[in-house]
Structure formats: C-alpha cells, structure tokens
Amino acid sequence: MTVKALRVLEQCDTVVGYNTYVDLIADLLEGKEVHANGMRQEVARCLHAVELALQGRHVAVVSSGDAGVYGMAGVILEALIQRGAVKKVPVEIVPGVTAATAAAAALGAPLMHDFAVISLSDLLTPWELILKRIDHAAQSDMIIAIYNPKSQKRVQQIMEVQEHLLRYCRPDTPVGIVRNAGRAGEEKRLSTLADFTSEPIDMFTTVIIGNSQTFVHGEWLITPRGYVW
Amino acid sequence: MTVKALRVLEQCDTVVGYNTYVDLIADLLEGKEVHANGMRQEVARCLHAVELALQGRHVAVVSSGDAGVYGMAGVILEALIQRGAVKKVPVEIVPGVTAATAAAAALGAPLMHDFAVISLSDLLTPWELILKRIDHAAQSDMIIAIYNPKSQKRVQQIMEVQEHLLRYCRPDTPVGIVRNAGRAGEEKRLSTLADFTSEPIDMFTTVIIGNSQTFVHGEWLITPRGYVW
Numbered sequence: 001m002t003v004k005a006l007r008v009l010e011q012c013d014t015v016v017g018y019n020t021y022v023d024l025i026a027d028l029l030e031g032k033e034v035h036a037n038g039m040r041q042e043v044a045r046c047l048h049a050v051e052l053a054l055q056g057r058h059v060a061v062v063s064s065g066d067a068g069v070y071g072m073a074g075v076i077l078e079a080l081i082q083r084g085a086v087k088k089v090p091v092e093i094v095p096g097v098t099a100a101t102a103a104a105a106a107l108g109a110p111l112m113h114d115f116a117v118i119s120l121s122d123l124l125t126p127w128e129l130i131l132k133r134i135d136h137a138a139q140s141d142m143i144i145a146i147y148n149p150k151s152q153k154r155v156q157q158i159m160e161v162q163e164h165l166l167r168y169c170r171p172d173t174p175v176g177i178v179r180n181a182g183r184a185g186e187e188k189r190l191s192t193l194a195d196f197t198s199e200p201i202d203m204f205t206t207v208i209i210g211n212s213q214t215f216v217h218g219e220w221l222i223t224p225r226g227y228v229w
Numbered sequence: 230m231t232v233k234a235l236r237v238l239e240q241c242d243t244v245v246g247y248n249t250y251v252d253l254i255a256d257l258l259e260g261k262e263v264h265a266n267g268m269r270q271e272v273a274r275c276l277h278a279v280e281l282a283l284q285g286r287h288v289a290v291v292s293s294g295d296a297g298v299y300g301m302a303g304v305i306l307e308a309l310i311q312r313g314a315v316k317k318v319p320v321e322i323v324p325g326v327t328a329a330t331a332a333a334a335a336l337g338a339p340l341m342h343d344f345a346v347i348s349l350s351d352l353l354t355p356w357e358l359i360l361k362r363i364d365h366a367a368q369s370d371m372i373i374a375i376y377n378p379k380s381q382k383r384v385q386q387i388m389e390v391q392e393h394l395l396r397y398c399r400p401d402t403p404v405g406i407v408r409n410a411g412r413a414g415e416e417k418r419l420s421t422l423a424d425f426t427s428e429p430i431d432m433f434t435t436v437i438i439g440n441s442q443t444f445v446h447g448e449w450l451i452t453p454r455g456y457v458w
Binding site for chain 2: 001002003006042043066067068069070071073074075076077078081082086093094095096097098101102104105106108109110111112113114115116117118119124125129130132133135136137139140141142182217218220222223224225226227228229
C-alpha cells in the first residue's frame with residue numbers, strides 16, 4: 001500500500017469494496033462505515049458508492065493492487081457518468097502496486113524489458129481477442145504478465161494459452177508463478193513454458209512468462225536490460 | 230511511495246541512486262551515507278552498491294517508479310552475479326508504482342483492459358524490435374503505455390511510432406500525456422493519435438495510447454471494462 005492510499009483511508013468516513021479486499025484492511029477501518037459485497041457486484045457497488053458520495057459522505061472505494069488495472073477506477077468513473085454526477089462528486093484515483101510488478105519483485109526482475117499485461121477472464125472479453133493478444137505479445141518477444149489465469153470454473157484457458165505460446169517461444173522459456181503477490185502468505189515458484197500448467201494456479205495467482213532473453217539464476221527470474229558487463 | 234519503501238529507507242544506513250531520484254527523497258536521507266551519480270552510470274552504480282553491501286553496509290538502491298520496470302532491480306541482480314556475490318548479499322526487491330499506472334490514475338482509468346508497456350529508448354534495444362512491438366500491440370487492440378517517448382537527442386522516434394499506429398488505429402484514438410506522473414508538478418493533457426506529437430513531450434513524460442474502446446469524458450480518459458449498465 002502507498003503512503004497516499006493510507007492517508008486517504010484515514011481521511012474518509014465511508015469505505016466501499018469487495019468483501020475479500022475490505023477484510024485485508026480491517027485494521028484500518030475502525031470507526032468507519034463499511035459497505036462490502038461479493039464478486040460480480042462491481043456495478044452495484046460503484047453505483048452505491050456514488051449515491052453515498054451524493055449524500056455528502058467522504059467515500060473511499062478500495063480495490064486490490066492498482067485500482068486502475070482491471071480494478072474499480074473505471075467502473076466508478078462510468079457510474080458517475082451513468083448517474084449524471086460527474087460535476088457533483090470530486091474524484092481522485094490513487095494509483096497502487098499492480099500484481100504484475102508485485103509478482104515481478106517477488107521473482108527477481110523479470111519485467112526489465114517491454115511487457116504485456118493480459119487477463120484471461122473471458123467474462124467481459126471475447127476469448128478470441130484474449131488469445132489474439134497472447135499471440136501478438138509472444139510474436140514480438142514481449143514478457144507477458146497473466147492476470148486471472150484460472151478460477152474454479154475456468155481451468156482450460158491457461159492450457160490453451162500455453163499451447164499458443166509454444167508456437168512462438170522455446171519450451172524452456174522461464175515462467176514465474178506468484179500467489180498472493182505482495183500480501184501475507186506470498187508464495188512463488190519457477191517453472192518453464194512446457195511445464196508450468198502442472199503447478200498450482202488459482203485466481204489469486206499471477207503468472208509471468210519470460211521473453212527470449214529471460215533467465216533463471218538460483219531463485220531469481222531475470223530479464224536483462226541489455227547493459228554490457 | 231509505498232509504506233514498505235519508506236520503512237526500508239528508514240532502516241538502511243547507505244543510499245545509492247541516480248542524482249535526480251536521490252534529490253526527490255532528500256528529506257528522508259538525513260544521517261545516511263549517500264552515493265549518487267549521473268545518467269548512463271547504472272552499471273557502475275550497481276557494482277558500487279554491491280561493494281558497499283559486501284563491506285557490511287545496509288544499502289538501499291533507489292529507483293523511480295517501480296524498480297523492476299526498466300529500473301535498477303535487474304541491474305543489481307546482474308551486478309551480484311557478475312561479482313559472484315549472490316550468496317553473500319541478501320537482496321529484497323521492493324515493488325512500487327510504475328509510471329504507467331501513476332499516469333493512468335492522473336488521466337482517469339485508461340488501463341482497465343489489456344495493455345502493453347513499451348520503452349522507446351533504443352540505447353539498449355534495436356529500434357526495429359521496438360517498432361515491431363508497437364505494431365503487434367496495436368494490431369491486437371491493446372492499450373499502449375509508452376515510456377521514454379523522447380529525450381533531447383531522440384526526437385524522431387515518437388513520430389515514427391505515431392505513423393505506425395495510424396496504420397492500425399483511428400486518427401481520433403484518444404491519447405493521454407502525463408509529465409511527472411505521481412510527483413510534484415504533475416501535468417496532464419489529452420490529445421488524439423493524429424495530433425499528440427505536437428504536444429510537449431520529454432523524458433519525464435509517459436504517453437498512453439487508448440485502444441478502440443477508449444473514450445474521453447470531460448477531463449477523463451476511460452477504457453471501459455465491459456460491464457453492462
């Protein structure tokens with residue numbers, strides 16, 4: 001968490017968020033009004049936050065990682081537009097540490113070169129478009145940070161991504177897998193493109209696929225920036 | 230800055246970094262030994278940090294944004310390998326807020342969908358590879374965050390990128406330009422793919438090129454996540 005996010009949480013009187021994320025900051029919420037709800041209730045949550053703000057409350061909407069990366073930032077702005085409240089409610093987006101860079105830090109330094117951030121969640125995005133992005137990122141030798149690689153119901157997509165990546169990348173391309181990046185209980189594993197889908201992967205996991213230059217040294221995953229030593 | 234980074238800075242006794250970034254945190258460095266040097270001295274800086282650590286000092290190497298994104302994280306790990314010091318010096322990489330997400334927060338919520346992070350600095354990367362990545366990112370409709378868009382000597386590259394992007398994207402594709410993202414003196418501008426190169430852009434600027442869905446509403450740049458309202 002950033003110093004700025006901490007300060008904003010201290011100053012607000014009302015907190016709105018997804019249950020799991022609100023629970024993560026329970027110790028910071030004493031004396032505040034908390035509105036938490038479940039998964040797939042993003043739209044209702046943001047419309048509710050806008051109503052609370054229109055009632056004069058000082059509301060913080062919490063999101064995990066960076067609110068602007070597949071998070072609540074865009075949904076809140078769209079909720080304000082839908083509600084005709086853009087000019088009535090001042091909004092500030094507070095950036096954070098997104099899972100790609102939190103996972104990268106746990107693994108060493110895999111994101112030292114150009115990279116793509118791609119979510120495998122096909123709830124809101126056609127699967128063909130997701131695969132197309134995987135193909136193009138791999139064809140141009142970008143490192144790839146994969147968000148939402150798997151959920152309880154969605155287990156096949158990561159296998160299909162692996163099959164696509166193997167068309168362009170060496171089977172021994174290093175892959176890093178981080179669960180709970182930057183949180184309590186952080187776990188990391190190193191694998192290869194040929195093998196990584198046999199590792200435990202779930203919705204709390206971020207997967208980083210190296211590019212052609214990425215290497216493993218001891219416990220570290222490193223993509224060299226290109227300096228001459 | 231994250232709470233974790235602040236704590237690490239408090240606990241170290243020695244700070245190593247690029248002049249400009251060390252100056253940004255001058256108020257946190259009282260009583261510490263500071264080793265700052267100039268641009269393009271990254272390798273020397275990191276080897277020096279390793280020597281100081283081998284002498285028993287508790288060293289913090291500072292980097293702007295996120296150290297793992299084109300920053301010092303990889304160079305430090307490579308310096309430890311070169312010096313044969315991997316098992317002698319414990320290292321922790323502290324993730325931060327990278328320019329892409331800091332700039333996105335200033336602009337609204339442009340990174341709500343899959344995106345590529347691409348640096349235009351061709352000091353360490355062949356220009357053809359950079360352009361290839363721009364082409365592939367645009368062809369698969371990813372949002373693109375451009376780092377190092379321009380420097381005093383390197384002014385043509387951004388024009389060439391614009392020319393390439395116009396092959397795949399609408400001329401009115403929204404573009405956000407942020408200078409000093411997340412720092413004092415932050416400035417932002419909105420433009421379009423056809424026009425953005427006429428805006429002031431320098432080495433402290435991050436440029437975000439929207440995808441086919443990105444829109445401008447008032448002062449905000451928003452890429453919808455895809456929720457139905």
